[in-house]
Amino acid sequence: MKKYILILIAVLSLVSCRKDAPVDWNNPLDNIDLYTWDQVFESYWQGLNYNYAFWDIDPTDWNQVYREYKPKFEQLDEYGLNDEDINDQAMTMFHEMSSTLIDHHFTATFSVDVNTVSNMVDPGEAEVMKRDYYHPNIWYESTELGNVTHQSILKDLAGSGFFDAQSVMHNFDMSDQSMRIFLGYIESEGIVYLTLNSFAILSNLQPTNPVGMAMQAYAAMLELPDLKGVILDVRGNGGGAADDIHFFLGRLIPQSPFTVMETRSKNGPGRYDFDVWVPMNINDVYFEGEDIADRTTIDVPVVILSDIYSISMAEISSMSVKALPNGTMIGERTYGGHGPLLSANGSFPVHYCGGFSNKVISVITSHSMSRNLDGEILEGIGVTPDIECLLDVERWKNGEDNQLERAVQFIKTGE
Amino acid sequence: MKSKILPILFLLGLMMIPVTGQAQLKVGVSGGATCNFLDASTLYYSNRYYAERTGYALGAVAQYGVTDWFALGAEAQFLQKNYGVRRAGYYAPIYEDVNNSFVNVPVYAQFSFGGKRLRGFVNVGGYVGGWLNSHRKGSTTTTNDKILESLIFDSIGEQYVMYDFDEKVAFDARRDNRFDAGLMAGAGIRYTFFRFMELYAECRYYHGLTDLQKNYMIGQVPRYNSTLNLNLGLVFLFGGK
Numbered sequence: 001m002k003k004y005i006l007i008l009i010a011v012l013s014l015v016s017c018r019k020d021a022p023v024d025w026n027n028p029l030d031n032i033d034l035y036t037w038d039q040v041f042e043s044y045w046q047g048l049n050y051n052y053a054f055w056d057i058d059p060t061d062w063n064q065v066y067r068e069y070k071p072k073f074e075q076l077d078e079y080g081l082n083d084e085d086i087n088d089q090a091m092t093m094f095h096e097m098s099s100t101l102i103d104h105h106f107t108a109t110f111s112v113d114v115n116t117v118s119n120m121v122d123p124g125e126a127e128v129m130k131r132d133y134y135h136p137n138i139w140y141e142s143t144e145l146g147n148v149t150h151q152s153i154l155k156d157l158a159g160s161g162f163f164d165a166q167s168v169m170h171n172f173d174m175s176d177q178s179m180r181i182f183l184g185y186i187e188s189e190g191i192v193y194l195t196l197n198s199f200a201i202l203s204n205l206q207p208t209n210p211v212g213m214a215m216q217a218y219a220a221m222l223e224l225p226d227l228k229g230v231i232l233d234v235r236g237n238g239g240g241a242a243d244d245i246h247f248f249l250g251r252l253i254p255q256s257p258f259t260v261m262e263t264r265s266k267n268g269p270g271r272y273d274f275d276v277w278v279p280m281n282i283n284d285v286y287f288e289g290e291d292i293a294d295r296t297t298i299d300v301p302v303v304i305l306s307d308i309y310s311i312s313m314a315e316i317s318s319m320s321v322k323a324l325p326n327g328t329m330i331g332e333r334t335y336g337g338h339g340p341l342l343s344a345n346g347s348f349p350v351h352y353c354g355g356f357s358n359k360v361i362s363v364i365t366s367h368s369m370s371r372n373l374d375g376e377i378l379e380g381i382g383v384t385p386d387i388e389c390l391l392d393v394e395r396w397k398n399g400e401d402n403q404l405e406r407a408v409q410f411i412k413t414g415e
Numbered sequence: 416m417k418s419k420i421l422p423i424l425f426l427l428g429l430m431m432i433p434v435t436g437q438a439q440l441k442v443g444v445s446g447g448a449t450c451n452f453l454d455a456s457t458l459y460y461s462n463r464y465y466a467e468r469t470g471y472a473l474g475a476v477a478q479y480g481v482t483d484w485f486a487l488g489a490e491a492q493f494l495q496k497n498y499g500v501r502r503a504g505y506y507a508p509i510y511e512d513v514n515n516s517f518v519n520v521p522v523y524a525q526f527s528f529g530g531k532r533l534r535g536f537v538n539v540g541g542y543v544g545g546w547l548n549s550h551r552k553g554s555t556t557t558t559n560d561k562i563l564e565s566l567i568f569d570s571i572g573e574q575y576v577m578y579d580f581d582e583k584v585a586f587d588a589r590r591d592n593r594f595d596a597g598l599m600a601g602a603g604i605r606y607t608f609f610r611f612m613e614l615y616a617e618c619r620y621y622h623g624l625t626d627l628q629k630n631y632m633i634g635q636v637p638r639y640n641s642t643l644n645l646n647l648g649l650v651f652l653f654g655g656k
Contacts, residue, residue, distance in 0.1 A: 019637040021636050027459035267555075270632065
């Protein structure tokens, strides 16, 4: 009898031999109170552990990060979050542990007071600034570029008659980060030229909005009988709404829908739990009152001008133009932030990854990885141009745009 | 350590049971249905839940009757341990049906009771096996294909164009643990006819003890299969009375 009882106990013990789920996890999306640096570290580390979309390709050993930095943050516990010198130490460690993260959209901002160390972690920007062709964003004034901006050069070109009188210029005199757009027609060459500093077309598409008016004029210009080429300039464009791509490129695709790349989100808490690769398509769009039958297929050369500060939607646009049969990318290898993203906490319910935000930490990171039609994942690398043309900084300081000249030359000569 | 010693003691205990009567060999086939549930925490993924799903099972059966009430059995069984991943509310259009195929080799002790022809039985044992392949089918959301005509939407399927998929899933050597093992228990009835054939019906439960994943990440959420298996079997009897 004792033998059978022992056997029964043995079997019941085996039944309970399943590992438990982690018991000390916290939800980094909750507005939880974090009082010590160990708590902040746990929230940050766990948030990325479950929410980061790039563990498949990222070189960072996140397990080793935990083993190495957990004891160091525990040592800071007694100081709380109000000692600026201690906060500097903590921020230095956050910079170190995050330095190899490959997502070039990634930033982490900590709501603490610091002395000398930045409270914002941005490994992508740090990597980009080390590239040998680095230059500041052409939309902003900088001493490195002689305080000459993209806007000032375009204004001069418009004033000189390079663009015809029907050019549309919006927000060029604003000092804030509002969406700026310029649409011009180089009549002597038959080239439509469109540039914008960010993607917020859909939200500004009302007919009375200058952006909406510019986009309708753009659509009309593409129907001009003597059209010889199109230049889309996304240099210095920091990205924006993914839906804008239909309005930006919808006119130029050979068929609708047109697949330009694929994206993949996560579908579980495991680092390698991924959803399927989903095609990202461009669809043609029509404005009210347009007669679809009058539309012409755009088969002239389409050039996209991109540079080191073409980020996110600007890079997706560059990838998309390269996928066009008549598309060419000219300029510089882009920033390397290709994954779509939404606001912190906004993407998680859908994509099970992406940014998270609580009372101390705000992390911005993509909710999807992307790859081009050749299956290449270029996150952290950037899109390589078909024709490299680095910015000639000295000529730029003199108000000359060598990259725009190269784009015009390509359309005229095919070389 | 305890989990390794105790099964050995269990098998040694079984070997001490006295043998009476002439032993009988039974060989045959079985087939049936499975209903599997994935036992895994959803952490803070508050709109996510797992759904049990059915599948099928096919097997080759061998049993060795030590006495008329005690037998040892082993099988080679192909079976599906499927599950569904679902989301609640607004996100309900996003779903995934996962079909996982395994080969299991359960080894068990069978205790039977009742008359000469109609008998009840209980099986207790364990199994080892391997995860053969995986397939998923479902629907997910696109990134930038908004349905622009929609201004009011009750589900994500009304806001975004959905993407349907149906694909084989490649194993990820960093994550997937393809070794499967656990405990098995079952109960059923069998009927002997023509003196050399036996038909049985069994309800069986497989309690997976191996995580579907290798131990690759700190804070990992383990996943286990819990599988109900209804079988009909036909065996041929050799030897014995």
